[in-house]
Structures are given as structure tokens and as C-alpha cells.
Amino acid sequence: xxxxxxGHHLQITPAIRDYVATKLTRITHHFDHLIDVNVxxxxxxxxxxxxxxxxxxxxxxxxxxADADMYAAIDxxxxxxxxxxxKHKEKSLMRRHDGKPVKNRDAR
Numbered sequence: 001x002x003x004x005x006x007g008h009h010l011q012i013t014p015a016i017r018d019y020v021a022t023k024l025t026r027i028t029h030h031f032d033h034l035i036d037v038n039v040x041x042x043x044x045x046x047x048x049x050x051x052x053x054x055x056x057x058x059x060x061x062x063x064x065x066a067d068a069d070m071y072a073a074i075d076x077x078x079x080x081x082x083x084x085x086x087k088h089k090e091k092s093l094m095r096r097h098d099g100k101p102v103k104n105r106d107a108r
Contacts, residue, residue: 001024001028001034001035001036001037002035002036002037003020003021003024003037003039004036004037004038004039005017005020005039005041006038006039006040006041007040007041007042008040008041008042008043009042009043009044010041010042010043012041016041016070019071019074020039020074023074023075023078024037024078024081026078026082027054027078027081027082027085030082030085030086030089031056031085031086031088031089033056033057034054034055034056035055035056035057036054036055037052037053037054037055038052038053038054039051039052040052041070043070046068047066047067047068048066048067048068048069048070048073049064049065049066049073050064050065050066050070050073050074050077051063051064051077052064052077052081054081054085056085056088058092059088061081061084061085061088063077063080063081063084064077065077065080
């Protein structure tokens, strides 16, 4: 997984870089085929925004979050990315298993 961090009106400190990297490892627990992750951190007056574009095989997934605290914005973004990655994984598994949900499939 290639991780690219960009800051707009913000200096990216090693603490923020490590925090984002450790939080994004949560996504790799569900889906190992991450190719590239681009993260943009922005500060606009009192609002901290974070955007992430995750490239997986066959699709690009985009999520964003905003909060008054940068670390809270990162946590919210990782939650959204986690839900979206799980949804993408379930859809790809349904296509591979004749359109039936993997959880409710008959044992063969």
C-alpha cells in the first residue's frame, strides 16, 4: 500500500503521519488489495477536513470527513473508509458467487 499525505494550510508532522498510517492499517485487515491511498489534510479557519482516495482493484473509493479536531476527523474518515471497503468487498464476493450472499450460501 502506497500512502501519500498532502497538507493544505497545514504542516504534516511526524505524529500526524504516524497516526494516519496506524489508523489506515485497520482497512488492510478487511481488504488486502489496496494499491494506493492518497490523503489530503486541510485546515479552513476552525474546521479540519480530511479526504482520502483509495485505489483498489477495479474501483476508486473516495471518502471525506470534517471536524473541529484533526484527530477526530481522521477517526471519522477511517470509520467511513472501513464501511465502504467492507461494502465493496461484499459486492465483489457476491459477483464471484453467483449473486448469492456469501453468508447465506448453501454448503456444497
